[in-house]
Amino acid sequence: xxxxxxxxxxxxxxxxxxxxxxxxxxxxxxxxxxxxxxxxxxxxxxxxxxxxxxxxxxxxxxxxxxxxxxxxxxxxxxxxxxxxxxxxxxxxxxxxxxxxxxxxxxxxxxxxxxxxxxxxxxxxxxxxxxxxxxxxxxxxxxxxxxxxxxxxxxxxxxxxxxxxxxxxxxxxxxxxxxxxxxxxxxxxxxxxxxxxxxxxxxxxxxxxxxxxxxxxxxxxxxxxxxxxxxxxxxxxxxxxxxxxxxxxxxxxxxxxxxxxxxxxxxxxxxxxxxxxxxxxxxxxxxxxxxxxxxxxxxxxxxxxxxxxxxxxxxxxxxxxxxxxx
Amino acid sequence: xxxxxxxxxxxxxxxxxxxxxxxxxxxxxxxxxxxxxxxxxxxxxxxxxxxxxxxxxxxxxxxxxxxxxxxxxxxxxxxxxxxxxxxxxxxxxxxxxxxxxxxxxxxxxxxxxxxxxxxxxxxxxxxxxxxxxxxxxxxxxxxxxxxxxxxxxxxxxxxxxxxxxxxxxxxxxxxxxxxxxxxxxxxxxxxxxxxxxxxxxxxxxxxxxxxxxxxxxxxxxxxxxxxxxxxxxxxxxxxxxxxxxxxxxxxxxxxxxxxxxxxxxxxxxx
Numbered sequence: 001x002x003x004x005x006x007x008x009x010x011x012x013x014x015x016x017x018x019x020x021x022x023x024x025x026x027x028x029x030x031x032x033x034x035x036x037x038x039x040x041x042x043x044x045x046x047x048x049x050x051x052x053x054x055x056x057x058x059x060x061x062x063x064x065x066x067x068x069x070x071x072x073x074x075x076x077x078x079x080x081x082x083x084x085x086x087x088x089x090x091x092x093x094x095x096x097x098x099x100x101x102x103x104x105x106x107x108x109x110x111x112x113x114x115x116x117x118x119x120x121x122x123x124x125x126x127x128x129x130x131x132x133x134x135x136x137x138x139x140x141x142x143x144x145x146x147x148x149x150x151x152x153x154x155x156x157x158x159x160x161x162x163x164x165x166x167x168x169x170x171x172x173x174x175x176x177x178x179x180x181x182x183x184x185x186x187x188x189x190x191x192x193x194x195x196x197x198x199x200x201x202x203x204x205x206x207x208x209x210x211x212x213x214x215x216x217x218x219x220x221x222x223x224x225x226x227x228x229x230x231x232x233x234x235x236x237x238x239x240x241x242x243x244x245x246x247x248x249x250x251x252x253x254x255x256x257x258x259x260x261x262x263x264x265x266x267x268x269x270x271x272x273x274x275x276x277x278x279x280x281x282x283x284x285x286x287x288x289x290x291x292x293x294x295x296x297x298x299x300x301x302x303x304x305x306x307x308x309x310x311x312x313x314x315x316x317x318x319x320x321x322x323x324x325x
Numbered sequence: 326x327x328x329x330x331x332x333x334x335x336x337x338x339x340x341x342x343x344x345x346x347x348x349x350x351x352x353x354x355x356x357x358x359x360x361x362x363x364x365x366x367x368x369x370x371x372x373x374x375x376x377x378x379x380x381x382x383x384x385x386x387x388x389x390x391x392x393x394x395x396x397x398x399x400x401x402x403x404x405x406x407x408x409x410x411x412x413x414x415x416x417x418x419x420x421x422x423x424x425x426x427x428x429x430x431x432x433x434x435x436x437x438x439x440x441x442x443x444x445x446x447x448x449x450x451x452x453x454x455x456x457x458x459x460x461x462x463x464x465x466x467x468x469x470x471x472x473x474x475x476x477x478x479x480x481x482x483x484x485x486x487x488x489x490x491x492x493x494x495x496x497x498x499x500x501x502x503x504x505x506x507x508x509x510x511x512x513x514x515x516x517x518x519x520x521x522x523x524x525x526x527x528x529x530x531x532x533x534x535x536x537x538x539x540x541x542x543x544x545x546x547x548x549x550x551x552x553x554x555x556x557x558x559x560x561x562x563x564x565x566x567x568x569x570x571x572x573x574x575x576x577x578x579x580x581x582x583x584x585x586x587x588x589x590x591x592x593x594x595x
Contacts, residue, residue: 047593050432051432052431052432052593053593072432072433072434073434075432077429077432079425079428079429081425082425083424083425083426083428083429084424084426085353085357085424085426086424087356087357087360087361088353088356088357088360092353092356095349096349096352096353097429097433099345099346099348099349100346100349100430100433100434100435101433101434102342102345102346102434104342104345128360144429
């Protein structure tokens, strides 16, 4: 059942259309991942949901009713930047926001201690938030967004600027929230995070959802069972060989991606390319990163599935990852 | 146009008690000050030193008691409350912006008036402590408080209100970052202090400046408190100043709420 519905939301800034008839829905109890390149309208969509921006047209509904100024308690916003009172203890931050949301007395006490326990914050009871590590500050940050038991929790890049270990701990935490039935709208640039956490994912491009579905449904967008990444100085030769073999081609940064119609071993791929001069080959399963690129690039009309990918495309985590290797 | 209606959901629907929100803001600010300590120390030391300095300076023209009788009120208004309540408000607003908590408050049902009154309440507690320090020191130097204590409390409370209102305006309009805090306080606040005759008698002011001083809320704070504390003046004698301060307190509240809304609007656009 839909808890949140964006119904044909349009929003422009200074004549530039940022949300273009955006429609999406989030079911009760699911974790919905909103992905997309910078500037695609994710933040604007969140601001409209949080009633921070009025749409030019369309309606956002939570549990069937249109979002309005009187519905501020329905959304728990966890912004990308940590927004806490650094001199206060974690419990004091929670109590403060609980009071702001009108919780008092035993209800407030109960909610604060529930969250302290759920987020493992009791052991930092007498430590100012500013003295905690980034990962623990993130936990307090998320807990504060939940203090008033909102209908939907909005996590805007919840693991940005934390180390790998803290990131995995936050994943566990979000998993735990998912098990309690919390409805979550999550934005992230980490596709592995979306793959791990989200029940459904919407990929935004140019202010609207370009593709939506479960991870499995999105993976089906890539016309391959596996991808062979090839490094070569003689690209034309590889392209010719791929054509002979009936493989599709994608460009991922400085590597060629050969779309393999069936799962294939590394040895089989190397054998297939034995007459071609290649310096490195690896075989990967099709991942959300490949699906994301497939959707984002085709939605722009710029993909040439074999055309070069722009180096400065921030929407391409795969490309960043590859380039970093 | 998008539909705009109120709604409720399955989750607990919190009420929005103004008093609870006001107390929450005040408690939070005071806790932060106590943890930071530094501001509290400066706000205690600065007026104490200024009191000693000006009290001893004016002793040339009067007895030690008379000198401190007159100086204490001006120091409390001009050196203590000015920095804690006006400077403090600007700093609090900037800090709220810089640590992004303003955005968090923006999506909450916090009422602008509760935010303003929470600041007033927290800074009133600090103002009360400063008043105790200033008058304890003045007492030690031989000065006496001559008038009604309750009248003094009322003047201080109205002064805090006025300073917080001005601080909201300066903070919302001119201070975006921590480095900006001193600018508006120095550029707009200090001239108000000087015009108010905080550290010297207003008799030194030329006629046209004296007329201008009547529009300065700090002038009325000073004259009212100097009258009550230094000369034992009653309600009737300081009624002009009180009327002005009450009116300005109302204006300050309106300015504060307006400035808070402006802050939120800017945050929305950010």
